[in-house]
Amino acid sequence: DIQLTQSPSFLSASVGDRVTITCRASQAIATYLAWYQQKPEKAPKLLIHGASTLLSGVPSRFSGSGSGTEFSLTITSLQPEDFATYYCQHLHSYPWTFGQGTKVEIK
Amino acid sequence: QVHVVESGGGVVQPGRSLRLSCAVSGLSLTGFAMHWVRQTPGRGLEWIAVIGYDVTRRYYTDSVRGRFTISRDNSQNTVDLEMNNLRPEDTAVYYCVREWSSGYRKGFDYWGQGTLVTVSS
Numbered sequence: 001d002i003q004l005t006q007s008p009s010f011l012s013a014s015v016g017d018r019v020t021i022t023c024r025a026s027q028a029i030a031t032y033l034a035w036y037q038q039k040p041e042k043a044p045k046l047l048i049h050g051a052s053t054l055l056s057g058v059p060s061r062f063s064g065s066g067s068g069t070e071f072s073l074t075i076t077s078l079q080p081e082d083f084a085t086y087y088c089q090h091l092h093s094y095p096w097t098f099g100q101g102t103k104v105e106i107k
Numbered sequence: 108q109v110h111v112v113e114s115g116g117g118v119v120q121p122g123r124s125l126r127l128s129c130a131v132s133g134l135s136l137t138g139f140a141m142h143w144v145r146q147t148p149g150r151g152l153e154w155i156a157v158i159g160y161d162v163t164r165r166y167y168t169d170s171v172r173g174r175f176t177i178s179r180d181n182s183q184n185t186v187d188l189e190m191n192n193l194r195p196e197d198t199a200v201y202y203c204v205r206e207w208s209s210g211y212r213k214g215f216d217y218w219g220q221g222t223l224v225t226v227s228s
Contacts, residue, residue: 001169009225034215043218043219044152046213046216047154049214055216076148087151088213091213091214093155097154098153099151100151101152102150
């Protein structure tokens with residue numbers, strides 16, 4: 001099975017900060033990677049697919065990059081509504097595992 | 108309006124069975140695979156099963172293979188998860204999700220609100 005390792009697990013930041021979350025795959029997955037945002041008591045929401053393509057309606061301050069085994073999610077100018085937990089997920093081969101999550105909290 | 112609604116969760120003793128159902132409305136499932144994903148505070152998000160639109164494609168994660176069965180009724184827009192021989196480690200919120208794969212595999216674009224399954228004596 002392909003394992004995904006996210007870092008950091010926890011991130012404390014201020015409104016307006018630029019934050020980057022990384023996701024490392026245990027083997028190459030091309031760009032079969034998605035990013036999700038989850039707020040408390042809510043289901044995850046798909047933000048990015050194909051490692052770097054934003055879903056329609058996702059603010060442009062979000063961006064994704066990477067291919068192979070190294071990926072990142074960057075939020076430029078963090079907004080209050082961005083404080084949440086973020087997960088990466090690979091879609092290369094079953095099982096489609098998720099990273100362990102990165103919780104972004106207000107400093 | 109899109110509704111993905113899971114039901115059937117509850118408290119069940121170890122070794123017993125439970126059947127989860129997912130009803131989808133306002134959303135086309137034609138051609139779309141459907142999955143179940145579960146979440147626990149300790150293990151995070153865990154993909155557990157997929158069923159293709161034509162039901163010939165079914166895969167399970169190792170920890171549930173042989174105990175869980177995913178099925179769907181395309182005429183009713185429903186997806187079920189039959190869970191047998193439940194274990195305490197199956198305790199989780201279970202989500203029904205739609206796979207978005209036009210062109211290539213993109214991710215899970217629609218999620219239900221989740222249903223809580225608690226396995227405890």
